[in-house]
Amino acid sequence: MIPEEFVEMTRAYRLLSELDPSQLRKLLPLAQDKQFGVGQTIFKEGDKSSFLHLIVAGEVALEMVAGGQNVRVQTLHPGDAMGWSALNADCHTHFQARALTPVSTVAFPSERIREACDRDPAMGYALMKRLLELVTERLDATRMQVVNTHREPEAAPRR
Amino acid sequence: MSFTMPGKILEEYTVRNNRLGLVQFGDTRRPIFLDLVPKAHIGDYVRVHVGFATECVPEEEAKRAYEQLVKEGHFKTAELDLEADEALPDATRRLKPR
Numbered sequence: 001m002i003p004e005e006f007v008e009m010t011r012a013y014r015l016l017s018e019l020d021p022s023q024l025r026k027l028l029p030l031a032q033d034k035q036f037g038v039g040q041t042i043f044k045e046g047d048k049s050s051f052l053h054l055i056v057a058g059e060v061a062l063e064m065v066a067g068g069q070n071v072r073v074q075t076l077h078p079g080d081a082m083g084w085s086a087l088n089a090d091c092h093t094h095f096q097a098r099a100l101t102p103v104s105t106v107a108f109p110s111e112r113i114r115e116a117c118d119r120d121p122a123m124g125y126a127l128m129k130r131l132l133e134l135v136t137e138r139l140d141a142t143r144m145q146v147v148n149t150h151r152e153p154e155a156a157p158r159r
Numbered sequence: 160m161s162f163t164m165p166g167k168i169l170e171e172y173t174v175r176n177n178r179l180g181l182v183q184f185g186d187t188r189r190p191i192f193l194d195l196v197p198k199a200h201i202g203d204y205v206r207v208h209v210g211f212a213t214e215c216v217p218e219e220e221a222k223r224a225y226e227q228l229v230k231e232g233h234f235k236t237a238e239l240d241l242e243a244d245e246a247l248p249d250a251t252r253r254l255k256p257r
Contacts, residue, residue, distance in 0.1 A: 009192075010177050010179070014213075028211055031208070106209045
């Protein structure tokens, strides 16, 4: 019987744990541990993207500011990536990220990860494929959220 | 999760395509990926960076590292061969391997 904490670990690190060992050896030296306290802003909307984060523990609210208020767009969990605009040079974040609980991330400095992907396109392609899977999942989740929000309430049964 | 000190592998598991181990760092135990250290098994010492064991560490070197940490006051004992869970604080105690 495999303890649940080990299964959770593979879910939380799936962006990295599915890479080949040779690719992982090139990426890991770039990675940093980051910790954020409850309520702490991880990045603000419009900031220059400085890190690609992989959430390994905790929950993060992705928010946009509308009418002077923070509107939550999505809640991110372990295994989700955020700040992926860091992979584009001169790109800025589209949302604000705020820690809802104590959060731990594995963070890759944007410039260094771009350089590593440029130096080794095969590794860069493998990373982009994994990242695209995560982004697609997030889009699907957002789509379901929108559908549920706008679904017509079911007609009450006649008596 | 990164640790400056080497950790000792206490348990090993395979989850899908990954090999993981329960690794002890002083009075803390954490699940760690072992995919990059295929020769490391239970009882061996490894160095860890952001959740992945990246290299094996000879036992003598690991013990010297712990003795240094004891000298600096980070631990009470350099004894790493903790067969009994009672040797660990409550917060880090864990069920025996299943």
